[in-house]
Amino acid sequence: MSEQREPFVRGAETGTDPALAAAAYSPRVCPDPRLDEVDLAVVEALEAERKRQEESIELIASENYVSQAVLDAVGSMATNKYAEGYPGKRYYGGCEHVDKIEQLAIDRAKKLYGAEHVNVQTHAGSQANMAIYLAMLKPGDTILAMSLDHGGHLTHGFRLNYSGRFFNAVTYGVRADTERIDYDDMRKKALEHRPRLVIAGASAYPRIIDFDLFADAARDVGALFMADIAHIAGAVSTWHHPSPLPLADFVTATTHKTLRGPRGGLIMCKSAWAKKVDAAVFPGMQGGPLMHVIAGKAVAFGEALTPAYRDYIGAVHGNARAMSDEMRRLGYRIVTGGTDNHLFLVDLGVKNVTGAAAAKALERAGITVNKNLIPFDKRPPIETSGIRLGTPAMTTRCLGADEMRRIARWIDRVLSNLDDEKVIAGVRGETLEFCRQFPIPAVHRLGRFGI
Ligand SMILES: Cc1ncc(COP(=O)(O)O)c(C=O)c1O
Incomplete structure (x- = not known):
C-alpha cells in the first residue's frame, strides 16, 4: 500500500509555486530572534568563553581585549555587504557607505604610521604577507627571514607553510652569546644568496629590531625590504619602537595584537608598489573584503591615534x-x-x-x-x-x-x-x-x- 503524503506548503517543494514560497517565507513566520532565543549551543559556548576570558589572567603576547566600540563595529550589519574592489571602484552596487568606512580605515592608518599607501583588506596577518609575496615574487625566488625556531613566523618561509613551499627560504637567527638578532649573519646571507626579498620581524623577539641594518643589506644586494610588525604594531604607531617606514618597501601587520583591534591584517607600502599590492590582495588572493572587520579596524585605528593609547603602550x-x-x-x-x-x-x-x-x-x-x-x-x-x-x-x-x-x-x-x-x-x-x-x-x- 502506497503511503499517502501530506502536500508540503513550506520548504523546497514550495519552490515550484512562487506565491506559496513567498508566503511561507514571510517575516511573520520568520521573526528575527536574538541569538540566545534560537541557538543555545552557540550561546553556551560563547558564554563559557566570555567567562574564561573574564576569569583568567591572559599572558599570551599576541592577544588583547578590544573595546566595546570595536565589538560594536565588528558585530554590525556591514557583515552583510559584498564589496569586491576598493572605495569608489567596486564590483557591486550599494557600496557608498562601506566605501566611507574603508576610506576612514585607510586614512587613519596612514596618519597613524605616516604611510604612503595602505590596504586594510587582508583577512589576517598571514594574508598580508602572502599578498606581498604574490605581488612581488615568483615561485622559487629566494627570501631571507628570521628562522621560526629563533622567533620568526611561519609565513616567513617555514617549510610546512606556503611560504616555505613556494619560495626558497634562507634564514638568519640570533647570536648564541647575546640571543639578539645576528645582523652580521643576516648581512652575510644576503650577500651570499642575493634574495629577492629581505624580511625583518618576529613573533617571539623581545628586543628592538634595527630596521636600518635590514634596509642596508637589502639595498646592497638589490633586494626588496619588508618589515612584518605584526607584534609591535602598537609600539611602532606610538614610537615606542623605531618605525620601519619609510625604510621599508612594504610593512605588514596584524590589527588584533598590541594594536587592540579586530582580527585582521594591514599592509603599508610605498606609493610605487600600491597598484601591485592592491591587485595582489584583490583579485589576486581574496574575494570580498570583511567590511564589518574593516569597520572595526577603522575604530581601532581611531583609538590608537589618541594620547590614551600612547600611554597604554608605555604601560x-x-x-x-x-x-x-x-x-x-x-x-x-x-x-x-x-x-x-x-x-x-x-x-x-x-x-x-x-x-x-x-x-x-x-x-x-x-x-x-x-x-x-x-x-x-x-x-x-x-x-x-x-x-x-x-x-x-x-x-x-x-x-x-x-x-x-x-x-x-x-x-x-x-x-x-x-x-x-x-x-x-x-x-x-x-x-x-x-x-x-x-x-x-x-x-x-x-x-x-x-x-
Ligand atoms: C610576525 C607575525 N607575522 C604574521 C603573523 C600572522 O598573523 P595571523 O595569525 O593574523 O595570520 C603573526 C601572528 O602571530 C606574527 O607574529
Missing part, C-alpha cells in the same frame, strides 16, 4: 619590564636578559620543566601562557624549554607593575609545585579573586551573553 612595555625583572629575581633566566617591548621569553631550564608542562599547570591556576622555543632549544617545538609571556591584554585590564610582579610570583609558585594540585588550586583561588578586581573593560559594559 604595556613598563609592565613587561617589571614582570621580567621579577621573574629574574625569582631565579629564572630571561632570554636576552630582559625585554624592550611587550613580551619576554622565560627559560625554564632552572626548574627542569618543559614549556608544555608549565603552560598546562599554569592554565589550571587560571594563568594562560604559551609554550615557546628558546633560541637553540634542545627540546622539540611540541615540548619546548620556555614560555612566552606578554602584557598587552592585562594592561588593557588596567594592571600596573605591582600586579604584574604578583602574577610573576604566582607563576613561580605553580612552576615550583608542578605536582602539587593543592598548591595549584590555591593559586587558582587567588587568581580568580584577582580577575574579579580587574574586569575586562569591554565585557564589563556588555549585555548578558557578551554578544
